[in-house]
Amino acid sequence: MKPLLSILLACTSFALFAQTPCSNGTAGGFACNDYDLQSQIPLSTMNSTRANDSWGWTDPLDGKEYAIMCLIEGVAFIDISDPVNPVYLGKLPSHGGSSTWRDAKTYGNFAFVVSEDSGHGMQIFDLTKLRDVNNPPVIFNEDAHYSGFGSAHNIVINEETAYAYGVGTTANGGGPHFVNIQDPLNPVNEGGYAAAGYCHDAYVVIYNGPDTDYSGREILFGSNETEVVIIDVTDKTNPQTISTIDYNNLEYTHQGWLTEDHRYFLLGDEQDEINLGLDTRTLVFDFEDLDNPTLSFEHTGETAATDHNGFVKGDTFYLSNNAAGLRVLDISEIGGGTMTEIGYFDTHIENNEAGYNGAWSVYPYFESGNIVISDRTQGFVLVKKSEPLGISEVSASEVIVFPNPASEEIVLQSEAGFINKAVIVDILGNILFSEDVLTSEENRIDISNFSEGIYFLIINNTITKKIIKK
Template identity: 30%
Template sequence: MNNSAKDQVLFLKAASPFLTFSPNMKNFMLCLTLSLAFLHLNAQNNFNLELLGHWDDDSLPIASPDNIMNQYSSCWGLEVNNREYAVIGGARHVLFFDVTNPYIPVLKGKFEGRSTVVPREFKSYKNRVYAVADGGKDGLMIFDLSHAEDSIVRTLWDTTYFLRIHTIALDTSSGRIYLNGGNAGDGIMVFDASQNPDNPTFLSHKILPGGYVHDCYVRNDTVYASSGYEGYYIFDYKDPDNPVLLAQNGTGGYNHNSWLTLDGKYAYYAEEVPVGQPIHIVDLQNLDIGEIEIVGSFLDNLQAPNDTVKKAIPHNVYIQGDLLYVSQYEDGLLVYDISDRLNPALIAHYDTRPENTEYNGYFGNWGNYPWLPSGTIISSDMQNGLFLFRIPNVSHSQEPTSLSATIFPNPATSVLSIRLDKVENCLLQVFNLSGQMVLQDQWSNNKNKDIDVSSIVDGMYFIRISSQSGAVCTKKILINH
């Protein structure tokens, strides 16, 4: 990158925090222009990911000034009362944003910890965000976002059971929290938040085969544990006092994190060390008889696509529908179509650290969250902060259920037609770019519905359709009378 380009990136980084606090049209256009400038700077490394918004504040503390200049770490997201929120870990702070209008992320809360650390990790449940940190003495923090439009409240800050934890998982089917690593030792510590989400009950702390657990994914009381160099372990955790080993495998790399497909037949996991380790695909279909098998692997070396020695580093992987989202450090955010489970196809990518033009180590994109109903994708970069993206022409929904809907015409003039793939009882809501609901309608036992939009002013809108079964579909439309 030339000096002029670097100067423009620094200008964007310095300006964007100010712009997020000023939602008038002038600053909106400036923010949009700067975001487009950021996109232009590294367009050769970007494809099919639309940058909507960006936030960064260079005045925030840095956790490792003599090493990799970590200013940020993980991120997460949630929807509360029809508004969308992002949380990102700063080296010293937990930062919350209203991203209902993703073009102008608004800082809603900034909570200081006791220590300057990396990483900070998050999960959400019942309008709460659960935050942990590895390093220092920050323990467990719980934040209530039930009234986030007015205020976000830190309801718990506790170090009774541990001072630091590396990662956190949460099984929403049971309300159980699973804590990994940190000063609590090997294995997994389990809490129950189902009865009192602001003060979870301790259930167990077990040392497991495989020893140290770096991270885990949990679904319906089954724990998929990434145990570093020991490999990938799967446990039945129905009884948290007596976890049962179901299966395990490994490749010799450092098993970092994993995620499951919606049908539970396959898992994808990343191995962070050594550099150049591919993402592995694991067939879980014989898990009931204790057999799992690595059936594929893949890696895109975007900084140096022609190098025979791969140096890309997949860090965190997440799955939404048939899309796999990979935070891959210096390559940025990558998105794969995994509808063909064994043959992932790279369909989108965005370099969140364009300052890098070659591989230099563990810089860049840390994590992402692809499940907001609007389709906004949250992503965090260790040096460049919060990013908000969208994949054009792709419908997103909350995990684990989706709703298939065809909405036409687009652009619409006076009537909008909706066609579902099956009979449903549905609620339809239309939101403007400020996150305000401008229209609501509902229907019962029907696949088809026509909506009168003649009273809505011209512009871009998001349509959200929610079925009685809990499935959700969100799409973007243009109304032009």
Template identity: 30%
Template sequence: MKKALIILMVFIVCNVVLAQDSLKVKLLYHWDDSTVYMYNEVWGFVQNNREYAVIGALEGTYFFDITNPANVAELGFVPGKEGGCVHRDYHDFNGYLYMVADEGASSLQIIDLDYLPDSLALVYDSDSLFTRSHNIFIDSSTARLYTCGGDQNNGLRVFSLANPLNPLELVNFAAAAGYVHDVYVRDDTAYVHGGGGFFIYDLTDVVNPQLVGSLTSYPTKGYNHSGWLSLDEMIYCFADENTNTDIKICDVSDFGNITVLDTVNSGGDTNAIPHNLIIKNGFLYASYYQDGLWIYDISDPANTSVVGYYDTHPAIATGYGAWGVYPLLPSGVVLVSDMANGLFVFDVTDAITAVDPTGSEKDLMRVHPNPFTSQIYVELPHFITEGKIEVSLIDLQGRIVTHRLITNNGQKKFDLDTRFLTPGIYFLKVASDEGTHVQKITKAGRITHE
């Protein structure tokens, strides 16, 4: 078990009674083939009113019908043109699944999904456009395929999918990011990730891309890896693929003034790396090397909180954990690929319904003042009524600096003496049989003793 500190939520591991490997996330299905050495990306799609999952592995791609998670059907395997591929990526469009890899003599592969679940129809397998691509993204609003990395790529390549089985290159341009690792695109606006940072391009005139925004300096900057845009196009979240770095929650309403509103991480294991993330309905779903699936409520993007997690690789070993996450299926199940442990299908209902989507005050724990100096006052959320309550203050190293056990007789308020704390960020955790709430708090100024 590895859990310790997270931004806005904390769980302590190793010799601490409160330690656990999951929070409000239920495992519905798990698949792992003992002959497979390593897995990579996961993707999901709907075809003919059925839900499907795919997971990449070194030698190719596995397909599953997950319409009924209690009775999942493994449909088969499509080998890649090249085996031993650590990196595979997927995106579906208009009844086709596009598959790429970034090692060896690979190719672009296209599956006609209309034949599912009866057969896997590989209808295109060619290296005429490119041999390798690190990542792909399809902007369905414009029917365009974007490819990143790989070979024959100046930075970012764009293909028309007007004919889904005959991609036609529109532009191949060098981006300010240098090597482009990943991209998210909506309505001809491309959000580009690379070693230089985060960049936004307007591709309305696709042959003349315009750089309209960038962010090259920000907290805990590392290798800018991947990200996702909120439905209202106001918030963008991205991850840096480095150990012990934060996910950034950004205001992108003004491309000329991209602002980091908050940062979050999974904490606990300092080898944890945020890898891929997707936003859905005000929640951010993130896959972490080492630490598995984490779900954040970003409805108030400046005050992000954790609502659930599941450690897909609880063994303490570096270089493993969750590679990808896919929460976009209509049923609401969440798919996760773990590099060592294969495919996971989760029910996250408890995690995402624990938060009142209307922002009702009754479900919030209120702490004031914040920032504080010598004392804080805590008002409990409505779901904590009676019984014993464990109150913990945890510092940024994951250490419990104070712990109290309170018998609650229906009272909703209590106070804590904080004079002994040094200035800085802490996490207040209040746990009972009825639920758990964690809030980030800040000790301001220098220490005073009264």
């Protein structure tokens, strides 16, 4: 049976780049630091010319991971269970026309899609359809439709309460629009909140932070163009503004995300780099007291690129930084006013200037560690943190492998005696080479037929070496 990548290349004319380690600051033509390229699917494969937002879904039945890629004319679904050989399964066309802005989130086994397409409403799609797709790519149909609003800039879902919040909609003056999705195929309009004005993006959570006055309440943190708004939306019939906060050099309050302890809110202003000439700026608010939020500090990034969407996972902040691509920051010392960039993968090779080019969004929540980057022109890009050297490799000084990286063959030398067994596996654990008895202290292994990427050489069942095929 042919490898999937070979089948794809034989059946199509598009270029699909796969499994390229970050070496000497580049991977597959992209600038990088400590993040490897797993694979890429260009927009042409998805019959599109522009990408925007992205999200992900993990099938609870078998743990398979799927990327959800928003495009100007619909939503693409990609099977990334084999991250080196992703499969473009097909597309759900827009309910209206095309639009630069489209957004999708998930609840259970359903995706909910909104767009600024006029009259688009909210599409509901059963993700379990992705389990059995014959002869991909296919055109999918929506399973239900909600028309309680027309266009919407974004959608937020609180999976704990099964409520979707349309924001920037044609209803409620653009304020949050409440939709009960406890029965996903039969969404129910439960009103909205116009008092705080237009909401561009939001984060909604059952609050469990330091302000015990609001413990257990459903709180919406809105990025409302000119301020951050904190709203108690527990009672959908009577939502209440708790507080608002602005900041210096305010240009456009775009999007923010809470730390997992609900103490700090990391905000991006979409236009301060463009209009004021600032380097990438992340504002960190202290929400110890929700009635009296304060600005804790501002973090300045490494480039002049415009920040876009940022997400927190543990002590790490993953920022889609437009022309600077994915930037990864350590926020473990955020309480002390410190954030530190620890890696990046730059999908916009032309420059790192301010403006609306490059990475629109990222999705860092897959258990596998694979991270989706939706780049406006590069399309779907999948990356993963570079694998660290194992303890056995550091201590195995008696075994030498060279050259590394290699293109044709690798040489094994042992200073301590004969090598009894050598096995080479790929990142999925597939055995590509195995020899039980090697006959000398120097052995040559042909890897010329391997695809470019990362492999692991296991020696005598105890020593592991990472090798790179270039």
